[in-house]
Amino acid sequence: MDVLFGNLGEFLTRFGGTIALFVCSAIASLILGVVLAAMRVSPVPAMRATGTVYVTLLRNTPLTLVLFFFALGFTKLFFYLPFFLLAVIGLSLYTAAFVCETVRGGISTVSEGQAEAARALGFGFTQTLTLVVLPQAVRSVMPPLTSVQIALLKNTTVAAGFSVFEAGGFYRAVNERGGSTLVALLWVALGFIVLVIPLTVLQRRLEKRWSVSR
Amino acid sequence: MSAPTAVLFDVPGPRARARNTVAGAVTLAVVLALLGVIVWRLAATGQLDARVWEWVLYENVQLAILDGLVKTLQAFATGAVLALALGALLALGRLSDHRPLRSACSGFVELFRAVPLVVLMFLFYYGLPSAGVTVSTFVAVVLGLMLYNGAVLAEVFRAGVLAVPRGQSEAAYALGMRKSGVMRFVLLPQAVRSMLPSIVSQLVVLLKDTALGFLITYPELLFQAQFLGSNASLGSPLIPVALVVAAIYITLCLLLSALANWLERRSRRNPAVIAIAIERPDDA
Numbered sequence: 001m002d003v004l005f006g007n008l009g010e011f012l013t014r015f016g017g018t019i020a021l022f023v024c025s026a027i028a029s030l031i032l033g034v035v036l037a038a039m040r041v042s043p044v045p046a047m048r049a050t051g052t053v054y055v056t057l058l059r060n061t062p063l064t065l066v067l068f069f070f071a072l073g074f075t076k077l078f079f080y081l082p083f084f085l086l087a088v089i090g091l092s093l094y095t096a097a098f099v100c101e102t103v104r105g106g107i108s109t110v111s112e113g114q115a116e117a118a119r120a121l122g123f124g125f126t127q128t129l130t131l132v133v134l135p136q137a138v139r140s141v142m143p144p145l146t147s148v149q150i151a152l153l154k155n156t157t158v159a160a161g162f163s164v165f166e167a168g169g170f171y172r173a174v175n176e177r178g179g180s181t182l183v184a185l186l187w188v189a190l191g192f193i194v195l196v197i198p199l200t201v202l203q204r205r206l207e208k209r210w211s212v213s214r
Numbered sequence: 215m216s217a218p219t220a221v222l223f224d225v226p227g228p229r230a231r232a233r234n235t236v237a238g239a240v241t242l243a244v245v246l247a248l249l250g251v252i253v254w255r256l257a258a259t260g261q262l263d264a265r266v267w268e269w270v271l272y273e274n275v276q277l278a279i280l281d282g283l284v285k286t287l288q289a290f291a292t293g294a295v296l297a298l299a300l301g302a303l304l305a306l307g308r309l310s311d312h313r314p315l316r317s318a319c320s321g322f323v324e325l326f327r328a329v330p331l332v333v334l335m336f337l338f339y340y341g342l343p344s345a346g347v348t349v350s351t352f353v354a355v356v357l358g359l360m361l362y363n364g365a366v367l368a369e370v371f372r373a374g375v376l377a378v379p380r381g382q383s384e385a386a387y388a389l390g391m392r393k394s395g396v397m398r399f400v401l402l403p404q405a406v407r408s409m410l411p412s413i414v415s416q417l418v419v420l421l422k423d424t425a426l427g428f429l430i431t432y433p434e435l436l437f438q439a440q441f442l443g444s445n446a447s448l449g450s451p452l453i454p455v456a457l458v459v460a461a462i463y464i465t466l467c468l469l470l471s472a473l474a475n476w477l478e479r480r481s482r483r484n485p486a487v488i489a490i491a492i493e494r495p496d497d498a
Contacts, residue, residue, distance in 0.1 A: 039241075043223045043230070046238035050245055060418070060467035062425035064436060065460055072440070073453050077255045107222075115221045124230075125223040133222065154330035161332060161429035171340055182341035189329045189337065196328040 014170050015191055021087055021156045026149050028092035033099025034134070040104055043125055051100065058097035063158050066090045071162035087159040095152045102148055106141035107133055139210045146203035150196055157192075256453070266451035270458075275442060282438030283462060289352065289424045289434060293359030294417055300360055301367025306397070308372050319368070326365035332426055334358040339430040351432035355424065363420045370412050374405030408481065414474035418467050425463070435459050 040051035058066070070090040071083065110133050118128040138145070174184035226234055256262050269275040307319030326334075338354035349357070378401050386396040406413075428436040439459040443452030 041222055042237075043226060044234050044237045044241065046241040046245075050241055056468070057464065060422075060464045060471060061460060062422040062436070062463055064425035064428055065456070065463060068428070068436060068440070069456055069460075072443075073456060076453065077252075077259055077261070112221045119224055128222055154328075157330040157332040158426065158429070161426075171336060180344045182337070182344040185333060185337045185341040189333050192330055192333065193325070193328045 010174075011170055011187065011191070015195075017084075018153075018156050019195070021084065021091070021159060022153045024088045025091040025095060025152055025156070028088065029095035029099050029152065030145075032092060032096035034103055034138075036096060036100035037103035037107065038129055038134075040100065041107055041129070055097045055100050058094055059101070061094075063091075063094050063155055064161070066094050067158055067162055083159075083162070087156075087162075091152060091155060091159065095148065095155070098148045098151070099145065102141050102144045103134075103137060105144070106137035109140050110136045142206040142210050143203055146199060146206065150199050150203075153195060153199065154192065261451075261453045266448070266454050269442060269445075269448045269451055269455070272448075275448070278438050278442060279435070279458070279462075282433065282435040282459075285352075285432070286421075286424050286427075286434040289355050289359065289427060289432065290421050292356045293363065293424065294420055296356065296360035297363035297367055297420060298413075300364030301371055304364060304368035305371035305375065308368065309375060309397075311393070323365045323368050326361045327369075329362075331358050331362045331423055332429060334361060335426060335430050351427065351430050354430055355427040355432045355434075358426075359420055359423060362423070363416060366419075367413065367416055370409050370416060371405065374409035374412075375401050377408065378404045410481065411474045411478035414470060414477060418470045418474065421467055421470060422463070435462060 036051050036054060039047040040055070042048060067087065067090045070086040074081065074086055114132055114136065115128050118132040123131065170188050171181045171184040174181065224230070253262075260266065304319050304323055307315050308323065310316050310319075335354050335358040338349055338357050339351060342349055375397075382400055382404065383396050386400040391399070424434055425436050427434045428440070431437060433441075436459060439455045440452070442448065443455045444450060
């Protein structure tokens, strides 16, 4: 208990960092992922190919390597950015590939009649997708989409390996003050369990409320 | 994916064809521009100079990278075997008729699915010494991989067993088999066959997660990359080494993914395999 209450400010600041990183990356990855999914089902071959190559590459690269590049290589190649932004970019680029695959899976669950009806009304591809198919697809993939975001929340700890602002680095701060590393890490683990539980509850809720009756 | 895709748009007429060509050209231009910027920055910062690529020719460096690869594969193989065993045990526990065992296994699975793998590895490597137990980086990596992926695989196995039609176990009980026999001879073989693609995809995740060992200084590929990349006598070739290592990881994962896809296609052709659409557990 001493380890936690003696460093409560530190603990909360770091979990604040985790949550900020999670929220920013979640929003960016959802947007990019949906755009990629739209590209992968579009009538333009170049867009489909770009989407496929992107997803294949990013899904088969370890996240550690992606963040390794952004933490150590990006500044060398381009320009200086604070590590928080680099971590957001890395995590979003990585997670977007998984969001894309989930949304694409959702698109294939929407019954064909829906898109056919939309086309019969004279809708083009963009209208069919954004007004008819995607709203239904996203609802049907809410549970797996939440799983992807829960994975993102846990993946934010990988960023802690490269920097210090995040919850995963709490043990170092405690260690410097002579506290027990083991206890500090157990508190971090508990903190994550506490963060994941509301997301799981939200997942079940959304599943019930948003499930489409077909 | 071809069927649902084709449903989303009409066969393009002349105007749509022109529009699609323009959109295609724009996409291509954007992609080429992005690649161009990357290559330009690589060249401008001297990452394409012969000096920082010389290391490729040195035998010691090749051996160091090979050693990293072997260490990665060792952690992967050990972690995979242990995770599969743990997953099977936990799945059996969760399917048990005894309530205490069932809830204990459920709790275990939920716990290790919620805790980030990095935190687990940190716990074993940096945390345990405070309790007087010291483990090597290899043990910390493998334990973390085993516990996390075991918990995920337990869910996969359980879903597979539950997806076997009830008539199968009823018929086996009617033949006088015991619970263990029903599980071993009837349910598990069918479950494993139908879950094989999902199991292999989870192994891809496990392979990618071995790279987390880098964070606790387990000398796997990425660690070697950083070590070589900061070597001033080689010209600090961090980015070139990282590119090579990335290519190695992607190749390994693609090979495993290809195996998963092949297994899936094969099982779809085979009518004896139960067709179940369970989420592939590839959520990052």
